[in-house]
Amino acid sequence: MPENISKIMQEHQMLLWCQFMSAEGRTDRISMGIDLRNLGSMLFGENATDKRTRAMFRDLVSEGAIVENEKTWSLGPGFADALSTRRPARRAVTAGDISGWAGNPRKRRISLKAELGEDPVLRAGLCEMINLQREGRLEKIDGLDEGRIASADDWNRFVDTGVLTRDLVFILRDCLSGYVSAELIGDLLPGQLPATADLLNKGIAAGFSIDDPTMMLGGVNRSHDRKTGEDLYPVLPGWQLTFYTCREEDNYDFQPLDLEIEYPDVVHIEIDTGGDLCLFSGRSTPEAITKALYQSQEEIELPYHFNADKGSFEHAVQTYEKTGVMSVYLGDFFPKPVTDTQSGALLLLAYGEVVSPEEARELEAEDDADYRDGYFIRDDTRYRFSDMSGIEQLNIASFDHLSKIISKGNDVGLEVAKGIIEEEAQSSFAHLYRAEGLPEKMHLYIPYGRGTEEFEAACTGAGIKGALSGGQMGMVLSPEPIDFKDALVQTVSITPAQPAAEESPSP
Numbered sequence: 001m002p003e004n005i006s007k008i009m010q011e012h013q014m015l016l017w018c019q020f021m022s023a024e025g026r027t028d029r030i031s032m033g034i035d036l037r038n039l040g041s042m043l044f045g046e047n048a049t050d051k052r053t054r055a056m057f058r059d060l061v062s063e064g065a066i067v068e069n070e071k072t073w074s075l076g077p078g079f080a081d082a083l084s085t086r087r088p089a090r091r092a093v094t095a096g097d098i099s100g101w102a103g104n105p106r107k108r109r110i111s112l113k114a115e116l117g118e119d120p121v122l123r124a125g126l127c128e129m130i131n132l133q134r135e136g137r138l139e140k141i142d143g144l145d146e147g148r149i150a151s152a153d154d155w156n157r158f159v160d161t162g163v164l165t166r167d168l169v170f171i172l173r174d175c176l177s178g179y180v181s182a183e184l185i186g187d188l189l190p191g192q193l194p195a196t197a198d199l200l201n202k203g204i205a206a207g208f209s210i211d212d213p214t215m216m217l218g219g220v221n222r223s224h225d226r227k228t229g230e231d232l233y234p235v236l237p238g239w240q241l242t243f244y245t246c247r248e249e250d251n252y253d254f255q256p257l258d259l260e261i262e263y264p265d266v267v268h269i270e271i272d273t274g275g276d277l278c279l280f281s282g283r284s285t286p287e288a289i290t291k292a293l294y295q296s297q298e299e300i301e302l303p304y305h306f307n308a309d310k311g312s313f314e315h316a317v318q319t320y321e322k323t324g325v326m327s328v329y330l331g332d333f334f335p336k337p338v339t340d341t342q343s344g345a346l347l348l349l350a351y352g353e354v355v356s357p358e359e360a361r362e363l364e365a366e367d368d369a370d371y372r373d374g375y376f377i378r379d380d381t382r383y384r385f386s387d388m389s390g391i392e393q394l395n396i397a398s399f400d401h402l403s404k405i406i407s408k409g410n411d412v413g414l415e416v417a418k419g420i421i422e423e424e425a426q427s428s429f430a431h432l433y434r435a436e437g438l439p440e441k442m443h444l445y446i447p448y449g450r451g452t453e454e455f456e457a458a459c460t461g462a463g464i465k466g467a468l469s470g471g472q473m474g475m476v477l478s479p480e481p482i483d484f485k486d487a488l489v490q491t492v493s494i495t496p497a498q499p500a501a502e503e504s505p506s507p
Contacts, residue, residue, distance in 0.1 A: 080161075088127040093120055093200045095193035102190045108180055110173050121200060125176050126169065128204050132239055133162050139240055143259035147453065151223040151234055155241040170221045175236045178216030179208045207239035214254040217244060227263050227449075229305025264448045264490035265458040267313065268481075271326075272496070273438045274398035277477070278421060279337060279348070280432035282327060282393030288420050289402075289432070292409025293395065296323040309449025316446070317494060324496040325397040325405065328475070331450040334390030335474035337433045338383050340466070345478040346435055347464070348394070349471035350452075351377040354385050360469060377470035388430040394475070396444070399434060401498070435477075445476040448490070458487035 060066045064078025097120035101108045110119050132138050140156040147153065154165040183203065188196060203209075208216060213235050222231040223243060232243040233254060243257040282293060300322055303311035312329045320326035335348035352375040355363065360378040363371035370376060379385075397405070399421065406417035425434040447455035452474060459465060459473040462484045476482065 080163075088130055090131055091120075091124045091127050093124050093197045093204075095197045097121065098193055098197060098200075099190075101196070102188045102193060105184075105187060108184060108188075110177050110180075119173075121176055121180075122169075122173055124201070125172050125204050129172060129239065130162070130164075133159060137239075141241060141259075145227075145263075145454065148226050149223050149232065149243065152241065152243070167221070167223075171223075171234045171241070172236065174221045174234075175208060175216050176204075178235070179203055179210070182210055182212075182215035208236060209238055213237040213242070214244060217254055225257075225308070227309045227451075229308025229311050232257060262488055263309065263451075265451070265454040265487040266484055266489045267446050267448050268489050268491040269320075269444045269446070269494055270441060271396075271444045272398065273435075273440060273442050274400050275436070275438050275440055276399035277435045277438055277442075278395075278397050278399055278402050278425075278432060279391060279435070279475075280395050280397075280402075280424075281389075281391045282395055284389070284392060284431040286420060286424055288406055288410050288412075288417075289424065292406045293325065295409045296325065296405050297327070309451050312449035317492065320396075320494050320496050322497050323405070324401045324498060325395050326496075328394040328396065328446055329450065330394060330447065330452055330474055333450075333452055333472075333474055334392050335394070335472075336388060336390055337386045337435070338468075338471075339386075339435075340382065341384055342382055343478065343480075344439075345464070345476055346438075347473065347477075348391070348475035349377065349468070350390065350474055351375060351471035353377070354379050371470070374470045374472055377468065380467055382466065383468065386433055388433055391431065391433070399436075401496075438477075439479050443478045443481050445478070445482060445484075445489075447474070454487075458484050458489075461485050461487060 057066070060082065061068050061076075063082050064076045065082035066079070067076040098108075110122050129138075138159045140159045141152050144152050151165075151167045151171065154168050158164055158168060180200070183199060184196065210216070216235050216237075217233045221234065223234045224230075225232055225243075230245060230247075232245060234241060234243055236242070244254040245257055246252050246254055280289065283290065297319055300315075300318055303314045303318075305311035306315060306329075312331075316326055316328045333350055335350040338347045338349050339345075340347060352370070355376045356379050360371070360376065363376060368376075377385075399418075402421060403414055403417045406412070406420055407414045410417070412420075421432065421434065424430055424432040445455075445459075452472060456473045459476065462482060464476055464482065465471075465473065
């Protein structure tokens with residue numbers, strides 16, 4: 001290979017490696033002493049020398065692609081420009097590259113350590129993919145919300161910017177390995193290697209176009225679906241990232257992920273408040289409350305994909321149906337109640353402190369990071385802010401219903417149970433909020449599972465936050481139905497359990 005083409009390709013791989021090691025947040029600074037030790041052989045193969053490696057490294061430093069600080073280095077301000085101007089030459093696989101494949105099928109694999117491109121087959125695939133991106137011949141995945149599948153976000157970003165991630169290289173490696181397994185059956189003789197190399201080159205150029213793309217599945221890489229909690233199987237037929245499911249209802253046959261299925265931004269449930277509603281934490285409340293809550297739910301099995309949006313939503317429905325207490329798991333999210341005195345709506349907002357309008361203007365003028373992130377919320381006479389602590393693991397129940405559950409769970413009288421609730425609601429660091437004087441029926445709006453970002457966007461679009469500046473929405477309880485405009489709303493009808501908890505004879 002001509003030296004100038006080789007240099008371009010090698011520098012590009014160097015930049016990719018920088019990106020793998022720094023841009024993904026695995027570590028901000030890398031020790032030169034450790035990582036340059038093997039860098040030469042990775043980039044230059046048999047022609048590697050320490051001098052040559054460091055010379056190339058210095059070139060990248062001079063361009064601002066890498067910033068060197070004593071014995072460490074990190075990505076520099078010129079990294080993106082350096083990446084965008086480099087384009088590796090397309091490289092064909094030769095018979096010599098795969099000479100080790102002859103005789104033993106188990107040797108026909110691509111090393112797990114091949115993300116830098118030292119494996120000739122992966123290097124050919126990587127160069128092809130990068131060139132296709134530079135030529136504008138790759139397509140983004142439409143129909144997926146950002147944040148739902150991390151590798152889909154990575155792919156869309158790569159199509160737009162050329163920035164690769166380790167996951168995408170691993171997906172490519174698995175796809176190549178699957179293609180090799182699907183197309184090459186039985187032992188290879190040395191005389192068959194040229195034809196095999198030609199088959200690989202045609203496959204890479206065509207994007208692994210085989211009749212059944214699922215033949216390339218089964219590698220070690222999986223992509224997690226945050227909505228459903230499933231492990232998806234990624235593959236690149238025709239150089240288009242595609243995801244497959246493997247479900248019991250499909251007899252565990254691979255099926256393309258259905259991108260037409262839409263998940264709601266908002267869940268709407270009409271609930272009976274009893275005129276007196278409690279919002280409380282599943283943790284941090286007094287033992288009498290947490291113990292009673294646990295006992296009421298101990299026979300309820302968590303959905304298999306509880307940590308995903310679908311499973312979390314199913315758990316909220318299940319707990320309300322079976323116990324009359326709705327447990328809404330919002331993830332790492334600790335909102336506080338805010339009452340809209342004009343509309344009568346009760347909002348749950350995640351925020352840190354309430355500041356005066358004057359303080360808010362000062363923070364905004366200073367471009368304060370916490371203010372930008374919504375930690376501070378501007379005071380407004382329209383809204384009544386509670387002094388309680390943030391609610392961790394939100395639970396919703398009427399005052400009367402929660403009193404019965406506490407009475408039964410602790411073998412105490414109903415009045416004692418009511419006193420436990422009242423005492424916690426009035427404590428200095430309360431983790432229970434009691435909303436009294438409510439209409440008997442109200443409209444509850446919550447995120448679908450842990451989709452608080454989508455819920456926040458829907459609430460903002462509907463104008464629910466009004467003039468409120470700061471905080472992130474986690475729930476809305478409204479006396480009237482709310483028009484969420486273009487957001488997708490799912491209305492769910494649930495009949496909550498009404499256990500006839502007898503009052504204990506205990507004092």
